Amino acid sequence: MTRTDAAAPAATPIGLRVRTVPVDDTAPLVPRLDPRHPLLWMRRGEGIIGLGEVLRIETHGPDRISDAARAWRALARAADVDDRVGLPGSGLVAFGAIAFADESAATSVLVVPEVVVGRRDGRAWVTRIETTDAAASAAPGAPPQHDRPGAPDQPDLIELPAPAPKRDVPRVRFTPGAMPPEAYTDAVAEAVRRIDGGRFQKVVLAREIVGELHEDAGLRAALAKLADDYPDTWVFAVDGLIGASPETLVRVDHGTVSARVLAGTAPRGRDAASDRDRAARLATSTKDLAEHALAVESAVATLEPHTARLDTSPEPFTLQLPNLWHLATDLKGTLGDGSNSLDLVRAVHPTAAVAGTPRDLALAAIAELEGFDRGRYSGPVGWVDAAGDGEWAIALRCAQVSADGAVRAYAGCGIVHDSVPDDELAETDMKFRPIVEAFGAPPPSPVIG
Numbered sequence: 001m002t003r004t005d006a007a008a009p010a011a012t013p014i015g016l017r018v019r020t021v022p023v024d025d026t027a028p029l030v031p032r033l034d035p036r037h038p039l040l041w042m043r044r045g046e047g048i049i050g051l052g053e054v055l056r057i058e059t060h061g062p063d064r065i066s067d068a069a070r071a072w073r074a075l076a077r078a079a080d081v082d083d084r085v086g087l088p089g090s091g092l093v094a095f096g097a098i099a100f101a102d103e104s105a106a107t108s109v110l111v112v113p114e115v116v117v118g119r120r121d122g123r124a125w126v127t128r129i130e131t132t133d134a135a136a137s138a139a140p141g142a143p144p145q146h147d148r149p150g151a152p153d154q155p156d157l158i159e160l161p162a163p164a165p166k167r168d169v170p171r172v173r174f175t176p177g178a179m180p181p182e183a184y185t186d187a188v189a190e191a192v193r194r195i196d197g198g199r200f201q202k203v204v205l206a207r208e209i210v211g212e213l214h215e216d217a218g219l220r221a222a223l224a225k226l227a228d229d230y231p232d233t234w235v236f237a238v239d240g241l242i243g244a245s246p247e248t249l250v251r252v253d254h255g256t257v258s259a260r261v262l263a264g265t266a267p268r269g270r271d272a273a274s275d276r277d278r279a280a281r282l283a284t285s286t287k288d289l290a291e292h293a294l295a296v297e298s299a300v301a302t303l304e305p306h307t308a309r310l311d312t313s314p315e316p317f318t319l320q321l322p323n324l325w326h327l328a329t330d331l332k333g334t335l336g337d338g339s340n341s342l343d344l345v346r347a348v349h350p351t352a353a354v355a356g357t358p359r360d361l362a363l364a365a366i367a368e369l370e371g372f373d374r375g376r377y378s379g380p381v382g383w384v385d386a387a388g389d390g391e392w393a394i395a396l397r398c399a400q401v402s403a404d405g406a407v408r409a410y411a412g413c414g415i416v417h418d419s420v421p422d423d424e425l426a427e428t429d430m431k432f433r434p435i436v437e438a439f440g441a442p443p444p445s446p447v448i449g
């Protein structure tokens, strides 16, 4: 595995040989994941998994996204790609997870796997990636590349790991981490005071819960549960960051661009009637519509300069998830300036859905009032291909699992002038549900009608 610090002076880009072929395999993706180092991007059963690691690009600091974009362009340009499938996610891809804050200690990564298995539109494929350096340094006497099963010339001969049987989800007991509940409601009250004082319009404040994962447990069962319980979200795993996000930061596919903005949240009802009522109240709530409008404005303002055309769905709609309702707006357009998906990630991150409005004042308030490092929570997570196309979500409803088994999960809420601290705390509990249940814990609070 090669590790590249993208901020270092440009060295000769590493050569990659990439071959994608169609396969008949129709087995689900999740059981094939490497439980220790899962790489996953999936929605409604379709997507890609990565096995092994050829190289990673690591970046830090305020230029972490543009540095990664530059390093990726150089790598992709030098790659020899034979893609016989031509679907989003085939050919050369890297899985990425990017830190939320400029000053975060967390590393931003693009990980290039050795093998990618993908499924989309009823088709399946396998991609084999290797460095040409590795090919050149094959030991004397080793069989020629094309005779080895799984060599790039014959990726269809790759022996895929057998799907693993379903296992129980590992039990993790979560306790408050940075920003325990009392500190959170205090921070929300202080944010409301500052908003009322005219300092800014909206700030997103998050809190953390922490747990310990048994060293043998692996992450496959937790990911299987996220995928089963939240099929309509982006279920992801990149370098220990796992989650199920409903929010599409940006997708780029052959010159088209799309995004889904979420802001404004309500609990699900206890029965069908109260559930409908919850959704109807959310759709007409002045507080939530105002909070939502700020998030849409920020997404449009940051995407528009890169598009020839950009349309938004006319009214925010209510998006139903198993744990809550969101207000949602879809954006769709065509690219106008040759940007790739990482360029757009750089342009839109952090949106008002996870930072606030105005952005700079909101970020300063987050640093002061939250006071902990969000790591990759609320940062971009997704994948990019050789042409720069890709799919990126905002890393929400997620946890970062470290090599030592420490699990840190995060959830936050947009605070506006009429936010009520206890309601916001309850909303974070709803948002923690996917991840705490994926780790075998009971829901943190009952769904109220």
Ligand SMILES: C=C(O[C@@H]1C=C(C(=O)O)C=C[C@H]1O)C(=O)O
Pocket (backbone or CB within 6 Å): 204, 206, 247, 262, 263, 264, 265, 326, 353, 354, 378, 396, 397, 410, 411, 412, 413, 414, 415, 431
């Ligand atoms: C910040 C989070 O979610 C964001 C905040 C929302 C809100 O405040 O209504 C809704 C969706 C997300 O954009 C989170 O899940 O941690």
